[in-house]
Amino acid sequence: MAEKLTSRAEDYSRWYIDIVRRADLADYSDVRGCMVIKPYGYAIWERMQRILDDRFKETGHVNAYFPLFIPKSFLSREAAHVEGFAKECAVVTHYRLKSDGQGGVVVDPEAKLEEELIVRPTSETIIWSTYKNWIQSYRDLPLLINQWANVVRWEMRTRLFLRTAEFLWQEGHTAHATEREAIEEAERMLHVYADFAEGVLAMPVIRGVKTPNERFAGAVETYCIEGMMQDGKALQAGTSHFLGQNFAKAFDVTFANRDNQLEYVWATSWGVSTRLMGALVMTHSDDAGLVLPPVLAPHQVVIVPIYRKDEERLRIVEKCHSIAASLRAQGIRVKVDDDDTKKPGWKFNEWELKGVPVRLALGPRDLDQDQIEVARRDTQTKETVGLSGDFTAYVQDLLDTIQQNLFQKALDLRTRMTREVSTWDEFAAAVNEPMPGFLSAHWDGTAETEAKIKELTGATIRCIPLDNPQEAGACILTGNPSKQRVLFAVAY
RNA sequence: CGAGGUAUAGCGCAGCCCGGUAGCGCACUACGUUCGGGACGUAGGGGUCGCAGGUUCAAAUCCUGCUACCUCGACCA
Numbered sequence: 001m002a003e004k005l006t007s008r009a010e011d012y013s014r015w016y017i018d019i020v021r022r023a024d025l026a027d028y029s030d031v032r033g034c035m036v037i038k039p040y041g042y043a044i045w046e047r048m049q050r051i052l053d054d055r056f057k058e059t060g061h062v063n064a065y066f067p068l069f070i071p072k073s074f075l076s077r078e079a080a081h082v083e084g085f086a087k088e089c090a091v092v093t094h095y096r097l098k099s100d101g102q103g104g105v106v107v108d109p110e111a112k113l114e115e116e117l118i119v120r121p122t123s124e125t126i127i128w129s130t131y132k133n134w135i136q137s138y139r140d141l142p143l144l145i146n147q148w149a150n151v152v153r154w155e156m157r158t159r160l161f162l163r164t165a166e167f168l169w170q171e172g173h174t175a176h177a178t179e180r181e182a183i184e185e186a187e188r189m190l191h192v193y194a195d196f197a198e199g200v201l202a203m204p205v206i207r208g209v210k211t212p213n214e215r216f217a218g219a220v221e222t223y224c225i226e227g228m229m230q231d232g233k234a235l236q237a238g239t240s241h242f243l244g245q246n247f248a249k250a251f252d253v254t255f256a257n258r259d260n261q262l263e264y265v266w267a268t269s270w271g272v273s274t275r276l277m278g279a280l281v282m283t284h285s286d287d288a289g290l291v292l293p294p295v296l297a298p299h300q301v302v303i304v305p306i307y308r309k310d311e312e313r314l315r316i317v318e319k320c321h322s323i324a325a326s327l328r329a330q331g332i333r334v335k336v337d338d339d340d341t342k343k344p345g346w347k348f349n350e351w352e353l354k355g356v357p358v359r360l361a362l363g364p365r366d367l368d369q370d371q372i373e374v375a376r377r378d379t380q381t382k383e384t385v386g387l388s389g390d391f392t393a394y395v396q397d398l399l400d401t402i403q404q405n406l407f408q409k410a411l412d413l414r415t416r417m418t419r420e421v422s423t424w425d426e427f428a429a430a431v432n433e434p435m436p437g438f439l440s441a442h443w444d445g446t447a448e449t450e451a452k453i454k455e456l457t458g459a460t461i462r463c464i465p466l467d468n469p470q471e472a473g474a475c476i477l478t479g480n481p482s483k484q485r486v487l488f489a490v491a492y
Numbered sequence: 493c494g495a496g497g498u499a500u501a502g503c504g505c506a507g508c509c510c511g512g513u514a515g516c517g518c519a520c521u522a523c524g525u526u527c528g529g530g531a532c533g534u535a536g537g538g539g540u541c542g543c544a545g546g547u548u549c550a551a552a553u554c555c556u557g558c559u560a561c562c563u564c565g566a567c568c569a
Contacts, residue, residue: 010563032561088568122569156493156567163568216569224569236569275569306528345529352529363528373528492569 012231023290033158033165043298061144069117074125078250084217088154092117119152128251143175161278169273175265182266186242189270190223193238202293202407203283208463220244226462228414229282232435234489240270290355294399299335306363431457442482444475
């Protein structure tokens with residue numbers, strides 16, 4: 001049984017990596033645990049960036065940039081924070097190399113740094129040491145800043161997009177005058193993430209809070225969105241933290257309130273990373289490759305011309321470009337694949353692997369009859385549509401339909417993979433099934449029980465959903481009284 | 493850090509057991525025929541067989557050591 005599960009996980013792992021590679025998104029680099037994001041993968045990430053960045057701006061945030069290096073001493077200012085990250089930090093100890101006299105180079109022992117620099121695993125410390133100088137009065141608050149950056153966490157084991165030694169992300173860091181305002185901010189950004197996941201990525205997510213065990217190092221409360229992947233494992237897709245006054249106290253960031261009293265500021269931080277790319281792949285892909293939701297897709301429509309003779313080619317390619325122009329006029333992102341060195345069949349496969357939502361194919365037959373072949377990536381169906389009507393409106397409708405269909409399919413799958421369990425035997429059996437999914441179960445609320453369940457089954461509490469219904473019950477492990485069910489899952 | 497595995501052309505692999513001219517598929521180049529679901533033919537180009545030692549007339553192959561990477565655990569977004 002265990003062997004079967006392992007091989008199933010391996011199969012899925014291979015399937016995932018195969019899609020990432022064949023869709024030309026990314027690959028491992030020559031550096032251990034690091035990833036090269038290829039142009040097509042990066043184009044998708046850029047779409048995510050652009051859409052998220054707009055939403056950050058709409059909610060009053062501005063972008064800035066803070067250093068890659070953090071003095072070692074900064075990290076230890078907040079006790080929980082250092083404990084959470086110390087084990088996975090890359091450290092810069094020297095600033096110079098020298099020739100070894102044999103054509104190679106060695107680290108120059110003379111060039112040792114007085115204080116080592118940490119390559120940021122996250123930027124709270126460097127940012128709060130900076131905020132100290134920016135904040136004096138309540139008039140300086142709230143401070144609402146985001147940065148797009150790379151961070152490094154020296155993970156033991158890596159997986160393309162889901163866990164790499166270096167990854168790209170955005171991290172928002174805000175300072176507020178009141179606790180209430182900071183909590184509202186943390187919750188607001190959680191909903192920005194959730195709306196993005198559901199509306200753009202077409203990935204349904206559970207909004208919730210983490211248990212103390214799973215909280216961000218240094219946070220008072222960690223909010224999260226949790227997605228369910230096609231293999232029945234959960235993926236944390238974004239987090240938003242209410243940091244209380246922990247960092248303000250650690251970095252001595254105070255402000256004078258209206259009564260001229262000094263108070264510590266209240267903080268939040270929130271982030272999503274290139275892990276979203278992995279979530280995207282694992283939510284929608286099928287055996288023919290990646291499937292992109294139209295709102296996100298860099299190319300929403302690809303047009304493939306089909307021809308035999310040169311004079312046919314001219315007419316058909318011209319028609320393709322004219323269709324593309326009318327679609328673009330309505331804001332649809334269109335690619336005409338008029339590469340003469342590839343055959344149509346090759347292009348069909350290629351764009352399917354890359355997940356383009358709608359493919360149009362135009363050949364001599366279509367040209368004569370003023371029609372075009374329309375293929376949907378999500379359902380893998382084809383139909384022939386006349387060009388005489390409002391074709392642009394037809395395509396726009398189709399894109400909307402695909403977007404909704406992808407979300408609905410993912411939601412249906414998640415619903416099927418979510419269930420309530422009441423007894424330990426039921427729980428343990430469910431975790432061992434090939435597709436465990438979300439298990440809603442009673443928990444006595446203690447960290448010990450949570451740790452024990454993880455040890456026994458590998459399942460963790462993914463979150464306590466927001467607005468979770470209160471319901472008396474008995475903990476599945478200890479039988480102790482419980483006030484509510486929480487969501488367990490095997491997670492990435 | 494534990495347990496397994498791998499290292500041979502850009503990619504994927506065979507060859508190793510049993511030492512004797514370094515191969516196959518894909519990709520690449522040229523020409524021709526093709527072009528409505530990853531075309532075919534012909535001709536080509538491309539290699540210090542991970543590194544360092546050892547055994548041998550002779551090492552991709554046998555022996556010793558090292559290194560790197562992958563998968564699965566532990567850890568983690």
